[in-house]
Every structure is written in C-alpha cells, then in structure tokens.
Amino acid sequence: MERKILLKNIAVPGIRTFEVFRSTGGYRSVEKALKTMSPDEVVEEVKKSGLRGRGGAGFPAGMKWSFIDKKSDKPRYLICNADESEPGTFKDRFLMEKIPHLLIEGMICSCYALGAKTGYIYVRGEYKYIIGILNEAIREANANGFLGKNILGSSYSIDIHVHSGAGAYICGEETAMIESLEGKRGNPRIKPPFPAVVGLYGGPTVVNNVETLANIGFIVNQGGTEYARYGSGKSTGTKLISACGNINNPGVYEIELGLSVREFLYDPQYCGGIKNDKKLKAVIAGGSSVPILPANLILQTASGEERLFTYESLAEGGFVSGTMLGSGGFIVYDEDACIVRNTWNLARFYHHESCGQCSPCREGTGWMENVLHRIENGQGRTRDIDLLVSIAAKIEGNTICPLGDAAAWPVASAIRHFRHEFEEHVLHPERCGHDL
C-alpha cells in the first residue's frame, strides 16, 4: 500500500477551503508547535526527519535552517519558492492549486521555527490564478486566527504575503529571487554571504521550495522520526513527481522514495507505460537541468542494479552513467524523439534564461544554442560535437550561480549517451525522420 503524506486528502471534496482542510486535521501542527514546542525543538524535528529540499538541489532542510544568523539584529524572513520554471516540473502548481492550506500551515510552523515574522510566497507570474487561490487561503487562515497578530492568542505574530514574478526562470535561484523580491532584476548574488546570513533586505533569510514547506506540518505533528520511516535509507519521505512527455498517464504523483523507476514508468497507477506502445528511448529524471539517461541506464544502474527513486540511486554512477532526483520533473522520450532537436531546444531555453552576468554562461549558452541549431539544420561539422563538449566544460563550475551548470549538463550528457545521433545528424542530416 502506497503511503502518502502530502496528497493523502487530495480527493476530499472542498479540501481547498479552510473548513474542510481543518476538518481533516489541518493546522493541528500550528497549535502543537506554538503551544508545546520551542522554535529550536521544531528545527530539531526537521533535522531528525532527514527532509531534503524539494526544489532541486536537495539540501537538508533542517541544516539550512540551523545556519540562520541569530546574532543579526535585522528581521528574519522566510521565502517560499513557488517560481517553478524548471521545464518538466509542475508539482508545486498542483499542490498549491489543490491543497493550498498545506503550504500555509507549513509556512506558519517554519516561520515560528526560524523566528521570522514575515513570509513571502514568490509565485511565477504565469500562475496568476494560483495567486488568487493562495490569497484566499491566507485570508481564511487570518480570519481563523492562525495567521496575523497574536496567533491562537499567543504573543507570536506572522504575516504571509504573495508576491508575483514576471517571467524569468532565473528568479527560481534563491538569491535572484531575493533580488527580484526587492524589486530589481533577477541577477543572482555572489555567495557567500549566504541568505541565511544576509538575505532579503539584508536580514537572515531562508528560501525553501513549496513541497519542502508543505511537509513541515506532518513533521511537527508526527515527529521527525516518524517522517524518516517513510522512504528508503537516507532518502526519507515522499516526493512529488511530475511526469510528462510520451507516456500514457502524465500527471503529478506522490511516491514514497525508494520506488523503482521501472514500476513508476510502466505501472498503470503511475505513468502507465509509453504512449502508443512505442519503445522507451530516454528519460530526464529530475527536471531539464539534470543529465539525460538512455533507456537502459534509467532502468538499471551501470552495475546492473534496479534504479530507484532515491537521491543516491539516481546519482549512482556520477555523471558518467547517473543523473539526479532534482525537482522531480520526469520527462519521457519515446523512440521517435530526436535527441539533437531536444538538446537544441533546451540549449535555447538556457540561453534565453541566462541573466547575462557571467561571460561563460551568457556567451557559452548562446554558442551552444547556435552550434546545436546548425547541427539540427544539417549544417553541422564533425568537429562541432567536440566543440559543444568543450563549451559545456568551460561553463561548468565557472559561474556565479548554478544556471551555468544546468545549461551545460543537458548538452554534455546528451552527447555522452547519444553521440552517434549527433554524428548521424552531421553526416546524414536527411536521415532524421523527425517531423517536428
């Protein structure tokens, strides 16, 4: 039996409203935290839970919280990262649309733990209707005494506001998000100092993903140890996977970490196999930034073990034969997909979204797009393939923020695993049967 934490009550009619959410046990964690726990105890439980950030980087949440600079005399802030722009990722949207109070509840407990009096939810500008849903949830929480001044009669006051982005993938990077919240261009900051020391308006700030924060209520209620019973080994808890591409059942699924990729891909309760009975060609397992893997390597590691949805198993083999769990954006390619065209498409994305601060990223993403476009259009040269590898290698690790790496990995991994397809495009461009 599949165990769920986040989407357990998703089918309850009216779960989007405060009343119904509350009747399923919602907001109990706020009562428990404020009445029976100290902020540090909440942080301790989150540490014990083993919860790792669900936004992509997978940094342990409790550890990030413990970095908050307690000596600073500036106000502290919690920012919820709802920018969700990583291609293939649409789980946060699902969560906020269906069960927004889960996020608000988690944010209240998190603000309490961090000593933050203000939380902002930074929502990508394209999700306008989500902003309406969140504002309504905040209004309800306020009206019922769980938000605002003197929560539940305590001396603690918390405000949560929704802030809208305006179309920029880079604002999902935490320091770019802070800049953007301050009303500026989304240019990432050089770290250190980390946001936990100098963040929003110079105050200590924690940025966490929607899904990360939505887990906090459960952890407060049931304890970190109970949370850690979910999942597998060090990959504790559940993960929302947004599955898309050439599959029968695209959608958002909550899986317990440790599920096998094969089962997820072929079981009718998840993806239900490849559409139109085609063969599987490749998968990008964790959002467009992580390395693409060919069918054999996504189902099994290079050493022949079953590939599982855990941070460790997906990374098994490093960049030679592994990938990453990332944001949980699971993109499936069938046998007809053209890897060259897809790689060009993603290179164009990163070029478009580079903020332009660092030359390796600004120039390199442009060159990768151009060279790939040339190959895709039948004007490629054999040495272009190594040229791409070399550009990718020169971007990686040489930039202010990880967007540079995120742009380099898809190109490097596509060539690593599908070099023959690139060569074929250079030598016999007419043979690519792909008709868009």
Add this chain to the structure above:
Amino acid sequence: MLDKKINHPLHGKKNKSFCFSDATMVKVQKIIARYPEGRQKSALLPLLHIAQEEFEGYLSVDVMDYVAGLLNIQPIEVYEVATFYSQYYLDSVGKNVIEICRTGPCAICGGEKMQQYLEKRLNIKTGETTPDGLFTLKAVECLGACGSAPVMQINTEFYEFLTKEKIDQILDELTLKAKEEKPEKSLWKEKFF
C-alpha cells in the same frame, strides 16, 4: 538573456499623463503595505503587472515613469526591471496575447506543430500581431503545465492538450467575444492582487 530588443526609444516619451483609478489606487496601497517601510520598491513587479493591464496593454515610457513616481524611485530603476522580465511588453500588443509554449516537454508532444498551426491560422509569424489588433502570437518557455502538453496561455487563461480543432474553437470564441459591443474588462487584478 532575454532576446527582447530594446527598440523602445526613450525619446518615444510622449509626456502623456497616467493615473490609476481610485479603486486601483486602493489595491496599490495594499500591495505596498506588504513590504516593510522604506522597501516600497518591492512592489514594483506587481505594480507593473497592474499598470500593463490597466493602461495600454504594454509598458510605455510614460507608464513606467508614472510607476516610478508612485514608488518614489528613479525611472531607470523601472526600465531595468521592465526590460528584464519576459511578461512585461515594451511594444503594443493585440487584445489577446497568445503565448504558446515552445520548450522540450511540449515540443515532443506536438507543441511545434501547434505553433505552426497558430501562425497559419492567424496568418502572422510568431512575434507579430494580426492587422485587426485582436491577436498577438508569442512563443514562451515552459509554462509549468507540461503534463497537459501542448499548452498555451491566453491573457491569464491556460489552454491544455491542444489540437488544431481546439485552437480553432478557442480563437473563434475569442473573436466572437471581441465583436460583442461592450468588451468586458478583465477582472483578474481584482481577484488576484
């Protein structure tokens, strides 16, 4: 970087004066109040969304200058933001802005064909506006709806699992609506901000 051309000469300034309606001003004050004292610049992104909606559908220099005045910041601080984010339009757009997703997951589910079909049906290229001013077609990056690919967004509405037939139907409806005498003013900012 955004391939947005800044073919938006500042000498295009016409010194038109703009003013939010009283009702919008109430909203604006509420938004500014979400940020700490002295941090009113944080309200810039939301206010630009509202200004774009309320005035001409795009951000002219005069509109940007007005917003700068409201927030007590320099006009350049508004220009640098408006040119960075892809949802702000610097040139006039049609009544309906069609944003078709062009990124990988949509592309492998037929997104490119849908973009081609839109161009054909509207008889314009991506980036252009129909002569009657009804539609502007733009190609955008992942809209966060890849599970329902191919996807497009028109104004604030998402349209998913696109087919040619569906596109025909959507465009027919929007064309019909535009012909109705009193165009209903979009209410999204009442609901959403």
